[in-house]
Amino acid sequence: MHVTVTGGAGFIGSNLVRELLREGASVTVIDDFSTGRADNLPPHPELTVIEGDIRDEDAVRRAVRGARIVFHLAASVGNQRAIDDPIGDSEINIIGTMRVLLAASEQRARKVIASSSAAVYGEARALPIAEKAALMPRTPYAASKLAMEFQADALAQLTGIEVACLRYFNVYGQHQHFDLDGNVIPIFARRMLEDEPIAIYGDGEQTRDFIHVDDVVAANLAAVRSSRAQGVFNVASGVGVSINELVGLMGALLQRPVSTYQAGPRRGDVRHSYADINAAWRAFGYRPRVPLKDGLQRYLAWFQDLAPPPGRLAPLAHKEEPLHV
Ligand SMILES: NC(=O)c1ccc[n+]([C@@H]2O[C@H](COP(=O)([O-])OP(=O)(O)OC[C@H]3O[C@@H](n4cnc5c(N)ncnc54)[C@H](O)[C@@H]3O)[C@@H](O)[C@H]2O)c1
Numbered sequence: 001m002h003v004t005v006t007g008g009a010g011f012i013g014s015n016l017v018r019e020l021l022r023e024g025a026s027v028t029v030i031d032d033f034s035t036g037r038a039d040n041l042p043p044h045p046e047l048t049v050i051e052g053d054i055r056d057e058d059a060v061r062r063a064v065r066g067a068r069i070v071f072h073l074a075a076s077v078g079n080q081r082a083i084d085d086p087i088g089d090s091e092i093n094i095i096g097t098m099r100v101l102l103a104a105s106e107q108r109a110r111k112v113i114a115s116s117s118a119a120v121y122g123e124a125r126a127l128p129i130a131e132k133a134a135l136m137p138r139t140p141y142a143a144s145k146l147a148m149e150f151q152a153d154a155l156a157q158l159t160g161i162e163v164a165c166l167r168y169f170n171v172y173g174q175h176q177h178f179d180l181d182g183n184v185i186p187i188f189a190r191r192m193l194e195d196e197p198i199a200i201y202g203d204g205e206q207t208r209d210f211i212h213v214d215d216v217v218a219a220n221l222a223a224v225r226s227s228r229a230q231g232v233f234n235v236a237s238g239v240g241v242s243i244n245e246l247v248g249l250m251g252a253l254l255q256r257p258v259s260t261y262q263a264g265p266r267r268g269d270v271r272h273s274y275a276d277i278n279a280a281w282r283a284f285g286y287r288p289r290v291p292l293k294d295g296l297q298r299y300l301a302w303f304q305d306l307a308p309p310p311g312r313l314a315p316l317a318h319k320e321e322p323l324h325v
Helices: 011-022 057-064 079-084 086-106 140-159 184-193 213-225 243-254 278-284 292-305
Strands: 002-006 026-031 047-051 069-072 111-117 162-168 170-172 198-201 210-212 231-235 260-263
Touching: 002 011, 002 057, 011 026, 011 213, 026 057, 047 057, 057 086, 069 086, 079 086, 079 140, 086 111, 086 140, 111 140, 111 213, 140 162, 162 213, 170 184, 170 213, 170 292, 184 198, 184 243, 184 292, 198 243, 210 213, 210 292, 213 231, 213 278, 231 278, 243 292
Parallel strands: 002 026, 002 069, 026 047, 069 111, 111 162, 162 231, 170 210, 198 260
Antiparallel strands: none
């Protein structure tokens, strides 16, 4: 089967591409390498990589040609990036997504699996967060991901193409590189390995739902296989872990003392976040398989094998504890 992965050189996209190739698919990736990396992707005879922007109609048409399934992951990712550049976020996540959806339906693809985010919920009124919870985006990123979901739904109704939007919570795992605008786990890992103190925003008792990338990849593949996988679905572990617990767990796994300091609350932060994952179970049999401790152990082993970064870290404390990305 031929499939297209937008954002396939990124963290989640490259893990998905590897699994698709392993399962025998022929894969075309479109990526502008703004945050993605060529070395995330293995050389493979069934892999074609197009360096291009999802806002570019011709590049997207070329990338989607002949694909039965389109996995749409390319995005301006994260709350902080969108707060810094809301126009760029909207252009990529809204206009770019529309180009991908239109190209997929023109090419008569059977299905689009789009990567959405738990950020669409904003501050939850009830826990765990189910898909029918109120949607209260608090950042431009959350709003553009929600716009993407509405675009996808509208196009599905107009054209009959199947669309599933998967709302990932906090994804971590191999090929997730350190990025100050990115996920908290690589940031904590690098701080700990450099014996730098870690900024804890607020009291550290805020909870997040951490999900290993292997489970996210499995959810994408399961959603392809089930015609009941249409609409929006949480993809998460279903377990809330506080930032203090996460720091303790990572410190114990790395077997080193960790020093922390308190920083004020961050704009756009929510207090508690963990998901109800029953809808994805009912529609396509999704269940997370990687416990946090095992996933972190594997991630830290991968992270430590990377070449050490040049120099010491800049003290960019205000960007240290991102929320959902
Ligand atoms: N990592 C998480 O915790 C998380 C949580 C919720 C949702 N998501 C969503 O999952 C998807 C993948 O995220 P990720 O964590 O792998 O991030 P990532 O930054 O590693 O991947 C995004 C990829 O898209 C590419 N890209 C960005 N703008 C592009 C453009 N205009 N044209 C073509 N390619 C472009 C980047 O180069 C990168 O390879 C995104 O849609 C993101 O919003 C991620």
